[in-house]
Amino acid sequence: MNKIMNIVFLISSCLLLVLQSYGQVDTIVIGFGGYDGVSITSSDDSQFDPENTLNQDGFLPNLNAAARFLSQATIGYNQAEIETVTNMGIEDWLENQLNTPMPYTLLTKSKEYHQYVKDQTGNPEYGSNARMWDYSWWQYHMTTDDYVRQRVAMALSEIVVISDKSNFGNNPYALSDFYDILLQNAFGNYRDILEEVTYHASMGVYLTHMNNYKSNIETNQFPDENYAREIMQLFTIGLNLLNDDGTVIVDSLGLPVPTYDNSDIIEFSKIFTGLTWADRDKYGKGALKDTSYIPQMAMWNEHHEPGEKYLLNDFVVPDRNPVDGNADITDALDNLFNHQNVGPFICKLLIQRMVTSNPPPSYVERVVQKFNDNGEGVRGDMKAVVKAILLDPIAKSCDSGEDYTFGKLREPFVRYFQINKAFNASTTSGNYRNDMDYIYKYVEQKPLTSPSVFNFYQYDYQPIGPVEEADLFAPEFQITNAQTITGWINSLYRFVINENIADEYDLFNGEDNALYEDEISQLDLSTEIMYTTDDKLHILVDRLNLILAQGRLSDMTVNTIIEALKKFDQSDEDDFELRAKLAIYLVMTTPEYLINR
């Protein structure tokens, strides 16, 4: 057996990956360990800051660092994208992403699917259904290259929540058009997101400010408080006053200071009155048709609460005469948007979704500064926020992952999506169908399916054990129980070993399967299969360690998996394929993979 010695100069302390075609590898690492105790000087500092040698700015990442960055910046990627990042550098790759336009909308796609069904059935009245939304979402995410937009939109969908567990659960227009807000504004301004979701009929139905009436003292009738409460608690300012670094402000007794009380909710409930369907000529009615969800809700001033409204930070909405509900809403959204809490509250949630469950206050503060002012005097600029989150040293430096409190449980749906991307799921037509039915059954997550407006998990969920003892949070563990733990492992069995990676079904009753045979996904494991003989298994597991786990699998885990794989036959093509599948299955069940750090 060849024994090869590699000498590697490591600037970053990212776990080392050495691709080697055979044999055992010894590695000597120089410079391992990050900044501490290291100083670097340069003979020419006219162009380069020598500090950058340590903090990596302007340097190309190694493969693990690139994979780690992609695991934060996207919901799925493959080996080719890792190499692209190593060639372009993280900063340029991200800049390119931030300027990648949204190629089309989910609404357009849903309409196409609906039209297809009408054409195929010859019935122009044929109704829409939920699969048109599912397929639109999946087609978009499998085929477009705006990866960071997708990541941010999904994070936003878990902050400004609507769900198909509602009256519009079967309506692709209600779901697609709402998700488009999140995709379209992922790099826009958070104030626009607030405005668009407030006026969206799906939100109006979900949080019941659609057809909200003004007070009628005679009948003891008062405005619905639902949206007033949740826009404050969940979409803007949260329950407690926060510092810019996300820490809770406490009073003289050490207690958190509430951001609002119930009288504030009553005032805001008056604001969100008078909105109804844009296509109705009467107030207080239901949806006329599935597409009624697309236009923004319309204001009917005669149903809007007149008079002053006393909002936060002593702001008073004037007694407008004549009543002008839209102007009231503008005032109220400005009042919320400009509240000091929005930056820390929303930025922390975004960091939790993308990077780590417990961001250090200094990290939150750096991002919040960009939220409060992007450098050009603009508040709420999502582009600046996304950049600040992903390029922060805490996110980028692999050292941070060595901190025992760093990281997050990968969202189960993101793990599933990653299988599709990592192993280049393809169809013969380039069109993809997937209603994501099984992954939802197994792990209780897919886009826009949370059980309530409180998302799949809350930001402050604490599983018992070390996380609770350290008084830290681990949101994703809220949907991690005996059912979903075995569910995830069994889903890998279905998706990878049994090759049922996606759930393709008829779009209308009696659709001929031949019509969508070319839309059935297949994983491509050809590269993995090349490394499945005993002498090459370490290459296979190293490869999976890079693409799936960013190099976080320990030597011990890698060896355990290799030794297990060796116990399986290696006599023919079938055996090689099975070994490759099993390797993926085993890597994706390990805690080192499941936690992204």
Place this chain on the structure above:
Amino acid sequence: MCKRKISRRTFLGEASCAAIGSTAFLSSFLNLGMINTLAARPHIISNTNDYKAMVCILLAGGADTYNVLVPTESSEYDDYVATRGSLALDKNATNPAQLIDLDYDDNGRTFAVHAGMTKVRDMFDNNNLSFISNIGTLIEPIANKADYQSGTKKIPLGLYSHSDQIMQWQTSVPQSRSAVGVGGRMADILQDMNTIPQVSMNISLAGKNRFQTGKEYNEYSISNNTTSANIGYDGLPSWWSNSGFLNDIKNGVINNAVEQEYNNIFERTMSSLTEQTAGSIEVFQKAFGNIVPLATEFSDTNLSKDLKKIAETISVKSYLGANRQIFFVTIGGWDHHDNVILNQNAMLPVVSNALSEFNDALTEIGMQNDVVTFTISDFARTLTTNGNGSDHAWGGNQMIMGGPVNGGQIFGNYPSLALDGNDLNLSGRGRILPTTSVDEFYAELALWFGVSPNDLDYILPNLCNFYSSSNCTVPPAGDYSPIGMFS
């Protein structure tokens, strides 16, 4: 070294355990805080051969329970109609009825239940079920609106918010946001009454929940379609050669990975959760393989299916080594800001029928005298309307069912529903200050369940506020029974 799943009871009893030498292990125990006081006390645990279970049904979203239980005495009913306006149910409607009378008369006070709850009415009239009226989350007693506004009383955090009040109903600690709940703390105390240590006393049909989270013990989650055939990991395909042997290898890798020592707190949490799950699988496989089909017929609703699965699980309790079990079920969709009347017409029969079916099934397996079932919900809703719905409020009405319960009663104090001149009404919207605390309710349940009075302050840290204004270290009197739910 000691496995982490060793219980605190056992651990403290066996001081020679080698794990004492591990500082990491020890420090995690020191962090538990309660450990010393708990260790010092005798835990009076009843005869371990008896069996008791409680079933908590969470009506998630905040059910409008002032339309579940409605006063029918004329002046009280007039207040109800005046306040609720378009939301009021008509006690005189007959075709169809909107309210059905209960066989109950307390000095002229009479009540009806929503007409969708005929089975609940029947069980109430047959002394199988009672209501607890105007119960809610409290840190300490608050006498009236003036008391509430005085600034001297502790008010629950995030009052009227879903996330807080749904949490507080499960933790019974409304002054903080805590991960640990009442059922979990009972399990911390009583888990050793069960004979298979790795099988949790807490079984959930609703995934993770705070009610069943203890300092030491997690719930074990099943679903209503869990069977011995589908629990655990899917095996490798039978057409693989040697699939049995290879399955062992595969599962060995999974187990190996979770038994490693991890530095990162999330990796540690993940591996210990997986380990707990894996440790229960075989036991449940065997237990569920011994379920004899029930003759009782259950409706085709999720709640009925959940309760059926619970009845089945109770029927094989001996295979689970269980002398004490706590079950948790959720039925969501009660946040009726819109269409409260129509939605309750559809949803209350689901609850009523499921409760009745469950009661029948427990009778069938001879366990009706060993199981207590109760409902909880975030809060009740505003008495006034927002058009055709109602908003978040506080005190409400809940149900408790089972052989051990004094049936046919309305416990607590059903409040006046008048908006004006009502010193329990906190707002023009009609939000009622609770007069019975969740703590008092759980204390009686815990005592019935076999928790020692000495341990009540671990399970319900605020409880002493409701029986003593001064000394919280003294347990309540031996006959402590503030509500009187049990004989």
